[in-house]
Amino acid sequence: MSGRDLRSIGVFTAVAFALSWLLALPLWFGEGLASPWFPLVSVSVMATPAVAALVVVFVVERPRHRARTLGLWPLTPVRRLLGFAALGIVVPIALVLVALPIGALLGVYPADVVGFSAFQQLRDEQAAAAGAGGLPISTGALVALQLAVLPVAAVINLVPALGEELGWRGWLLPKLMPLGPVPAILVSGVLWGVWHAPLVLLGYNYPTAPGWLGVTAMVGTCILLGAVFGWLRLRSGSVWPAALAHASINGAAGSSLLFAAAGEPVDTTQATILGWSGWIVPFALVAVLVATGRFAPAEPSSAPQPGTASPHP
Known part of the structure; x- marks a missing residue:
């Protein structure tokens, strides 16, 4: 990795971190996560990696080719891009949902x-x-409906998720790939996790944990999810599947509430995704993907020709 690359990574990191802390300051000097400004601040913070990139x-x-450098373009080969986009929606939802029965079996998620x-x-x-009666639909049916619309939630959340992915996977991960897949995953995941500190230290995502533990858990989550998002980015040659995956995770994150037991607190350092x-x-x-070489970037010339098979995901 050249000195110029290191300088670029340093500038990117400094801008992303500085802006995230700057935008979060009103929460720190105000009501924290209870502030009416929190929704606006959280969405604004998600845009800081894109600004840095x-x-x-x-x-x-x-x-x-700036759009190509960021993974925004080209949108070809279409079949490969659509295939990874579909995986970007389905795989994160599956990871979020499968975490719940595993947590229940291990005794850390109170399921009902x-x-x-x-x-x-x-x-x-x-x-x-609201001073109204109950909805004319059973709770079980409403749970099923909530699960059915999770792919739609991924599309709705795409724009704010792109704010993060344009930086972390669109630009940073490919820049780190000369280090090798595993170091690139670890470095980008750690940076992404620590970048969440301005909100996590206020109780975001880990409301019952001390700040240091919340940030540590967030780093672990970001390393693993960042690896999954990175696989989609590198193998598709595009940031869009990774952005959809990030949007899918955000849209499905609340699913843990659907299957939880009332009155039982959920410790998110132990349970959920x-x-x-x-x-x-x-x-x-991720271990399987690394072992099978699935983090090798897609070659621009590898677009499948008519009558040939598309690259394996």
Whole structure:
């Protein structure tokens, strides 16, 4: 890796981290996550890696093909791109959902897959707050409906998710690949995880954990999920499948509430996709991908010709 590459990575990291802390300051000096500004701040913070990548590409490096450098273009070969885009939606949802029964089996996730009591309690509280009766649909049917619309949620969340992916997987991961797949995954994952600190230290994602433990758990989550997103980015040659995967994770994250038992706190350092029990399946998937060489970047000239098979994912 050249000195110029190291300088670019340094600029990218400094800009992304500085902007995330700057945008989070109103929460630190205000009401924290309870602030009415939190939704706007959180979405704005998600855009900071994209800003950092754009600064590097347009000011520091100024490559000839900037959209290609960021993974935004080209959108070909179409079959390969659509295939990985579909995987970007389906695989993260599967990882989020499979984490729940694993956590239940290991005794760290309080599940209720029959009465959906935590979700039922939330419905009752919302109905009481609105002064209305219950919806004319059973809780079980509503759970099924929530699961059915998860792919739609991925599409809805695409734009804010792209704000992160344009930086972490669109620009940074390919820049780190000269180090080798495993070091690139680890470095980008650690940076991505620590970058979450301004919000995690306020209790975001890990509300019951001390700040240091929340940030540590976030780093572990980001290494593994970043590896999955990175696989989609490198093998597709595009940032779009990774952005869809990130959007899919965000859209499916609340699924843990659907199957939880009422009155039982969920420790997210141990349960759900954010905790150690939820890392088991992603770790196994990433290990297989590394062992089988699936992090080798797609070659621009590898677009399948008519009548030939598309590259294996």
